[in-house]
Amino acid sequence: MSKQITLNIDEQTVTVPEGTTILEAAGMAEIEIPRLCYFEGLPPSGTCRLCLVEIEGQERLAVSCTQRVKEGMVVHTRTERVSEARRFVLELIWSTHPGDCTTCEKSGACDLQRYTYEYDVDKARYPMYVPEGSPGTHDDPLIERNLSLCILCGRCIRVCREQGQGILDFMQRGMATVVTTSLDKPLLESGCDFCGSCIAVCPVGCLVERNRKLRGREWELEPKETRCGLCSLGCDLVIDVAHGRIVRTRPGKDGYLCVRGKFGWDFLVSEDRLSQPLVRDGDAFRECSWDEALNTVAQHLAKIREARGPDTVGGVIGGHVSNEAIYLFGKLFRAGVGTNNVDSAAGLAGANVAAQVLDAFGNLRPLSSAADLERAKTILSVGPELGESYPRARLAIKRAVGKGAKLIVVDPSESELARLATIHLKPKAGTEVVVLEGVIRTLIDEGLHDTEFLSSCEGSSEGTMSVGSYDASLTGIADAEVQEAAKLFAKGRAVIALSDLREETVARALALLMLTGRSKHGLLALFPMANPWGAAMLIRGDAIPETAGLSAQQMLDKDSPIAALYVVTADPVGSFGGKDGVKEKLSSLEFLVVQDLFLTKTAQLADVVLPLNGFLEEEGTVFGAGGKLLTMTAAAPARHPPLWQVFSKLSERLDHAMGYRSIREIRTKVKELISEGKEGPTYRFPSLTDKGDTRAKGLPPFSRFSLPETSWSARSQISTLTPAQEATLDSNPANTEEVAK
């Protein structure tokens, strides 16, 4: 414990650790010192001079946000001299702040407004002085910058350096100082990634979300805490609702949201969203009631089950929905329809990672959250432009590197993370797997692997792991570099961040963890969906019929026996349109139900289209990146019946009443299946793979941990495509659409 210091603030005796600033110490004693430039969590700058305090024995006033406490200090925060100095600063700010609080979005939450009231400031003491050529509102997307309201506190500059792209700074000097980008370029050209952190810290109305304009005043907002559902990291998120509409989102405890969480919810308020169930009427759709739609679905499913048997009916559910919905969907098919043909579409996007992790380690303890990533000492990032795709992971890595962590980046592109990297391995596109194999090879050759850990695995024998020698000509990376990376990786608490979720890459990442004995918090697999783990695991429920079911991929195969399909929040045609037969299969189905937010390409082929609530509109639990159960609350007003009700009603119409009266009951059921102990969540589900359940016996035999045959040799040929082949790839509309998305 560090040294304690006792001082006196406003007649109160306060004891704080050494190194605390006066402002923080006062905060601990619940004495609030006004501040404009200080923001908790950012380095103090002492710019605004509002936190001035008087210290006995010091002639000059002291800046409390930068000055540290000393033993026996006597501080006064509310003397006349101090108040007058603060008032003076506020008067000066008002002489350059042409703000009209009546129309300002920030009114009600504006620090300047608040202190002006508290200190009874004469706003008009100094004549308004707006310099010539004063910058007005900038024409940026998403973020509105009204620089004439800027009070030069510099918070946005510091937060941008800490967790943004570091594009803002004070430009010019002296009286002409402005806060803007280099050369005053628009945000789009300056490298901004639109995380909106600057908006969250701006004390006045200079920076505001463009899409919140005129949606509600600050005092009308009802904040609700929930979690972001736009990728698998599940960041804390606070959503503000006014008049039944989403006004904005802002970061929760974590203090950071990326552009997706901050601005990406606008699809929820899109006018193109489905508002009513649709049933096919010839070539077109007509709107109908929920009852009619559900009856139609139930009748058709029952008819097809009758005529062709239950195994011609199938269901596919995406990874964007809650555990409860996934569980109930599985139950609807197993118990209601009587088939095992139910799978998660997340598997199509690589969510068999869950199966791979369970198979290798027997539990989900290897999963790491963003917080674990921040604490790591060694980080291996695998995947093209991982930082750009998952800004929260990029921030975590940036923070870890700031604390001295070593970063190894395997990325064919010169991405942002590559600039932070200790070692940047730049393989030819598609050969990342070979690089990882080279690292594994080195670990074994140099004896850097954890033999103790391996011997605790059953049937351990590293010799059984067949890793070929590393071929530098394939990847374009010299042996020495790979060896250096391997030596670096072998040390310290390591996390592998993975956005490349191909089976072979995941297998090698897991092998690396296993070889170095890292059985806890070592793998951060990043998915573009909220609930990949739940989707992969909970889709397997109890009351399983005898025959094994088809996977989503098998169901979508053109030769599959499926005649009726229920697709929830997945768009196989849009996502895999290029794949042979998916569209043909779906259009040749006897009956197709699609439930989604929008009329997707798959939905256009459907016989019945059901609308869906978005991620902020429905409550439920999801599995976070660290394997922990996270709760999502229904923060925004729901538009449609929740998924669990839809599934229950359908099941009822298929003569199997589930008997759930509320989502809580389902949650209890789901929690029964998951016992969260010290060991991390464990599951009493049947094995996820066909290899039998090994979890009960501790770690699985390492010898079984053979690396799956890679397709990298085929993938590496991508870089050696002939121009004609590339042209055919480019002309395929499905491919280009994927890129555009």
Add this chain to the structure above:
Amino acid sequence: MSSEIPAKCEPTRVLEALKEFANDAMCDRCLPCPIATRQAIALLERVVGGRGEAEDLARLTRISIRLADAARCPRGEETANALGESLQNNKEEYEEHLAGRCASGTCRALVRFRVVPERCTMCGLCQEACPRGAIVGAPYVPYLGDNRPYVIREKKCDGCGRCVEACPAHAIERVVKEWRCQNRSP
């Protein structure tokens, strides 16, 4: 009236010092200094421009006292103190300026000139030198009854003083506003 070049008046001297500070030593590491200096410059410009109000001196005094407290560095504090000293020690001179008089003649806005008829030779060089066309009259023509002597139109004159330099007969002198008002011909 002395025809020597007079010393700068106090408001102008302080104004120039502030401008020099703004262009040179001032940093932007704290908020009050740039804004307060900009305000002080704007206020002093009003004073020397004949647009000052009594309230402006109070505003300047407030800046001098409070900026010394609020500024981050000694440079800002010194500037504030210098402003305060000037205001305190030369209170009358500042008030004179508010009343429209600049005794030293530094403030062009407060200064006017007149042609002394006794010395004027009616050569017309002053009229040619005047950039604002403020001087009316015509060159002297002998034996002509209605010669028009040179007169400086008060409203057009901005006090630049080029006519004084141009006059070979030293016939143009500076007048302090009030004095001229008293002697204005009816």
